Amino acid sequence: MEAPLRAGSEHGLPGHLVDFVGALRRHGVAVGPGETIDAAQVLGALELLHREHVREGLAAALLRRSGQRSAFDALFDLYFPAALGAGTGEVEVPRVDDAADGPVDVDALRDVLADLLRDGDTAALAELARAAVDALGSSGAAGTGIRGAGAQPSWSAYQALRVLSPETLLARILDDLRAAEPDDSAFVDEVRRREIRDRIAAFRKMITDEVRRRTAEQRGREQVARTAVPKQAEQVEFLSAHAEQLAQLRRTVQPLARRLASRLAVRRRHAKRGTLDMRRTLRRSMSTGGVPMRPAYRTRRPGRPELVVLCDVSGSVAGFSHFTLLLVQALREQFSKVRVFAFVERADEVTHLFDPGAELSGVMQRVLREADLVAFDGHSDYGGSFGSFAEGWSEAVGPKTSLLVLGDARTNYRDPNLRVLKRLVGQARHAHWLNPEPRRQWGSGDSAALRYADVLPMHECRTVAQLADVVEALLPV
Template structure:
């Protein structure tokens, strides 16, 4: 039963639940307490450990019923599944010898992984698919049209073609050892297991793409839920997390400034000074760090499509003012307005409420990136130099107006960097009225910010650019 529970936890991970090692141990303890006789009690005991949000409870129940149904996942390794099909221990022993010999003849570690994944349990295959090597293979994937291509690349990485070739040779050996009927049936069952492995690989590739595009959260944590899917209570929790991030960054900056006042050790001057004391550096020489007082300009699209991400970004800007010598903020929809003095004159929440109500810029119109970018360049282009980092937050959907990507390119040439924060994944760029491909080419870097965790990563990138 413990093996069944372990396989179920891997099935939950495939369904998007984050199940840590400590939670898996707690699940085993909970199952020992309630037993396995009462199906509902077992389901609720496991759910009490792994389900963190009420909104995920229904999805958890569906996963439980699907796994423990008669048509659900087969528990155990290859040998247990074949034994359930009616094959004897002697027949399985002959197959084991043939597979071991084929794995030894394969010669490469990748092919050996394929034989191990075929013979192992579903959880062992999931563990292999979640490895860093497979993640690197899938990293360039951006479109659903690429699922088949990347699934084949993953299977090549696992050595599946070598396993398939070995199974074709094993068929004749099994028929010779066990007879045409039993040997052929065992070879057919083995081929069905390999097809099942191929389907699992393709499902993993498709699931990885859905998670990267934000259609399915990688875990149940609020920080990984797309902004568009957050409820009111979750918004408050993510807002607190964003504020905590800002406080951590400010604390790190204060520590860095204290160290900078002392100055970094100058090894060349220290060695020269040590000649006076017989080569022993009793008095380290330091050099003061040059401070060029970097500046930040932030432009936030506050239209309905990106308003949640823009609110969090503006909260970060307000809370992290001391990270830059001067921070100026702007909001736009169809028109551009500066909000720097607004945030200085009133509390952050009050300023954000005024922006949300449309009192700063009208939110009744569609986004017009071209007009806004031209207006920003005309009004503030001369103020941009190599000390200024420009951050633009928006989905790049122009509503078929002119995109004016050349303006972004000219700003990039004058500024320290132009960072574009996009709340859409790369798979959506260039579709419909999206001009993100042109904006990406004109910017220094595009940072995807669909979730609070991705926004945190993007904020750290912005902070890192000041150095």
């Protein structure tokens, strides 16, 4: 049985729930008074000993949008821990001798782990994870050789997992399963392999969660939460996102596009009337002497402008450009025509790769492989790219065109070619620059952002949230 939940607030469980809700808000999860009241009713209705029931109940009451679950789970584990201190359980760590603080018998411990992974005993694996962290993951753990002289122990998931090496048990567990249930089917063998891999991954997560819980008890929940709670997709910065986060961002494109399109529809409904037509208003009001006055408005003729996108696809900026292009592709029905040009050292048109119905998986690799973007060393050359675009496709920018430039404006100390950019901006109806770098870094080093910002409006777009706000403001009404 899991340890009972205990309130960490002086106001008991209600105060603890309020603290938990406050932590969710600090990490970008919007929780209002209504959701908090629902969560309190959940805690009153559920048996607190059943921790996973409490987790799911609070998630149902507090979460309203996709992408918030990872932050919720991390904070739930901190505020509603599975145990306190070393916890209690039936799984014990084998020792070389009978002494309670004797050296750990690592081979015997790996045998226990292999048996539990083979049987899939989740509860026993969780208990073993707690015991293993206590025995192997502490700076003062017996058998680790890192005892501190009176110092408070620190916890390390890497240290415990390095000693246990659960991945190396895969072949042994599969041999045991084949011996117990002989089956020559390659399909059955692959199913078993994947199942054991999933159990090993789950055990690694148990070790990591246990170390986080111990560290939170020692240093405080708030301090651990600042670094341990994953950012929501809308808060991840494009330039620092790793491959998994970028893949998660790409999955948010369609929901984000739907939200932006619905907001645009509301704006259009509210902007049905055009500007005041003074001449018609006066003629309407002549028969009444102006009292009452009957205003007349010009008929709005909303048009969908053309869109030309110039995007830097070099280095880490490629992730930002890729996401923005996918968003533009999802919103392309808001424009009468969309043309996309990629550049590194020179520009080339890649519109056909983003046409409706085109396969968008691996599209950036196709851009780099098929487009003529590199002239010399493959480093960004904004001036040369603007020049080649103006030379080959200047007719693409006209009085109905909205020009959108994507990039960090780092020119590698090459000519920024402001003259050509000014000419392109002068030809366009609107022009904007989206920069994924923080505003405080504009103009530092080889950045020509401040010089380009004198030519056209430049917007900071470090995260999806910032990008959504900018794109919503720029969409045609």
